[in-house]
């Protein structure tokens with residue numbers, strides 16, 4: 001932890017407070033006797049903590065600014081309980097999150113049986129004792145903040161007091177750090193506390209490295225049911241939700257339900273889509289360096305076996321099959337046939353409603369949508385790429401891995417379209433009047449500037465990019481916009497629906513040569 005990043009400043013400030021007023025920071029006087037022994041979870045209830053959904057009492061944060069300045073912790077906790085949260089997290093850090101130990105005490109007093117997590121940057125064994133005396137049932141221990149010996153000591157201390165300890169990680173390195181301690185409750189924070197970047201695929205990238213029995217909590221950046229479903233696909237059994245719950249507590253029942261609803265059963269599916277993307281991206285690239293492997297490549301508009309096998313052999317990470325009115329529409333049965341031998345996940349491209357100025361909701365597209373659902377159920381498709389607007393909320397009724405494809409026609413449209421999307425990623429594509437389009441046009445420069453600005457300012461997710469990518473353009477586009485995934489189709493064809501071997505080979509060669517940054 002070097003220099004002046006925000007995390008270092010928060011921790012430094014906390015140390016100063018510990019040196020000054022001590023871990024009780026005021027409210028301890030006279031309170032501990034009153035609270036002592038109240039609301040202890042103990043035994044089985046500690047083991048059951050936290051249930052599917054922890055909602056957080058959070059006034060503000062360094063990354064999101066003011067969330068609710070006049071928040072009343074009691075009202076907030078009451079609302080959370082009423083809406084169906086299984087536990088409440090009280091952020092007690094004062095200087096950057098506007099919390100306090102008084103918040104913890106007042107929630108505990110009012111709700112003796114509510115499982116409460118004290119969320120703070122705890123540093124010393126005395127912090128654990130204070131948390132216990134003030135009525136917490138669980139504490140957060142951040143692996144990125146605590147040296148190994150301190151982490152071990154605080155975990156021991158929590159055990160001694162019968163507190164549950166949620167040990168938070170964000171990187172592979174931190175997973176390795178906590179491994180010898182095999183904590184029973186691990187949180188994977190989607191937010192990098194140093195850069196504030198939120199990546200909902202982070203848990204999917206890390207879960208397989210947590211190879212001891214642990215319950216895993218998916219932390220930060222969750223707003224919608226789709227986000228919750230990604231958490232489940234990532235192997236997490238609980239969500240920790242702050243901002244979304246504070247701003248709109250009515251999202252709570254939906255999030256809780258999403259953590260418990262039965263997921264659709266695939267008859268023969270092999271790919272866990274988000275895990276595949278998250279893990280594949282990191283292969284061959286060390287997180288600690290700025291050198292990344294080439295972006296993931298999706299080759300789209302596959303209509304036949306030969307093109308699919310060639311793209312796979314050249315290194316495609318995903319293949320796209322079109323389920324809509326288009327010269328590139330995949331013949332019926334192709335997904336099932338390819339899934340049997342290919343070893344690369346297939347994505348179904350569907351249109352679920354009209355696009356602005358486009359003709360999306362044709363009977364053919366609706367039939368395609370239904371066929372795609374069947375191929376998802378059979379396991380032939382690993383995910384769907386959704387075009388068009390969805391006034392009927394068809395996306396949110398899907399429990400399959402899905403991502404939106406957006407085609408902003410102007411810079412002004414970027415924010416409006418992107419801010420409505422949930423889930424870990426969206427694919428940005430060039431604007432055409434028809435989905436059939438395939439004109440090979442690139443996304444306009446001024447639109448891309450806005451897209452990059454949106455992703456940077458909202459600090460959310462990495463770029464997936466389509467539109468006009470061919471052997472001649474791909475290296476420059478990758479260099480310029482640093483996408484995590486690129487999607488190419490029409491500029492690799494000898495005619496609509498048929499790939500050109502020479503162009504495909506040249507595309508991957510250009511990518512290997514010029515696409516490394």
Ligand SMILES: O=P(O)(O)OC[C@@H](O)[C@@H](O)c1c[nH]c2ccccc12
Nearest residue numbers: 189219220221222240241242243244
């Ligand atoms: O408001 P969000 O994006 O839903 O995030 C909640 C919670 O995960 C976040 O507050 C948090 C997770 N780990 C932390 C560590 C310190 C401070 C805050 C946090």
